[in-house]
Amino acid sequence: MSDISAVKALVFDVFGTVVDWRTSLINDFTKWGEANGKKADWTALVDGWRAVYAASMDVVRKNPQDDYVILDVLHRRSLEKLVAELGITGLNDADLRHLTMGWHRLHPWPDSVAGLTRLKTKYVISPLSNGNVALLTNMAKFAGLPWDLILSAELFEHYKPDAETYLGAARLLGLPPEQVMMVAAHNHDLRAAQKLGLKTAFVARPTEYGPLQKYDFEARGDWDIVAKDFGGIAHRMGC
């Protein structure tokens, strides 16, 4: 365990770490479907959508010569394919937009807001997410996330785990990497951050993928902090 006393800012993975995207989307779409007479297996849609998430970003990550495409657009493209594959009918353009914007309306895990609020008293706190700036900004308003600023893959035109995101965050914060701590429920995110000199904090979110969860039940690396929730991170950081 290394020295974390120099840390000045904590940056957070968002989908799965701060917010429960799966339960949020399934509930949102189920309610919306009932109110608007739209029928589908929303759980299958949400799980299928997230299953193609990494691959959709890899298209951008592996073709840096092409223009960067924000996550809202990747989400929309994936949704259109998935709706066809699942044979969901009766969705017009406004409906597809409403579903895509569902990623802006995600609820936090029960400990997120209280933990962030404690950490904010002593540190700069920000997302460092693959979500685009507007998505993260709208989500913060919706969920009451008290960020000091919004750091997004969009600002660097690179998706995590590209180095440009972690180092770009430190650069914009005016801090050396070792004064920035990456917080995530995903070991691979922390691995990339640690390799570049950032400090790391892991929190398990074992229900993130529901019955489909395969990884990240526990810490799989030498992280600076391993906590059971954001309250535990705040405690370790002296807040």
Added chain:
Amino acid sequence: MSDISAVKALVFDVFGTVVDWRTSLINDFTKWGEANGKKADWTALVDGWRAVYAASMDVVRKNPQDDYVILDVLHRRSLEKLVAELGITGLNDADLRHLTMGWHRLHPWPDSVAGLTRLKTKYVISPLSNGNVALLTNMAKFAGLPWDLILSAELFEHYKPDAETYLGAARLLGLPPEQVMMVAAHNHDLRAAQKLGLKTAFVARPTEYGPLQKYDFEARGDWDIVAKDFGGIAHRMGC
């Protein structure tokens, strides 16, 4: 006066509009000088520093082939020249850094925080400043400015009034320009924003430059809102 009912976000000029840089810096440096035995005409230094502000950014604006330089660095360069010109002696590197970081420790005008807090209940609020991201983030912590996110010239590698800043802000917010309102105490800033389709709000800060104030005592354009303070803007925006 045009329709402002579609506005979703307000972006704010910061130096002079949100914070009183002149009084803040003079007081900060005077106190620091007394405590540390450093003698200088701090008022002359602060006024001289701000007097070369526009010119220092113009060097970047007019040489876009060169690498972008953040405001902290421009401030430091201007300070070194000015210290020599004013014949201030006895300042080491740490002292020059302390003075430069003074721009991160600025106090708000008396109405700023209350007005922003009201506006935040209905709108996305952000700086749109030539200050770099770390400067604006640190200032927000210091002054209690409740921004939803930090938009800075640094993100666009262009200083205001370059079009890239106003249009870049709208793009990152995921909004067309007419759904974004620029708030400033400077008519030229609003003129640039309005030309690009943003809505505009003017608030006079007639003591910004102290006895040296020459412009911006009043609105000099067809701005959507002209208010006496941020409370007046909040009122006009239905908050």
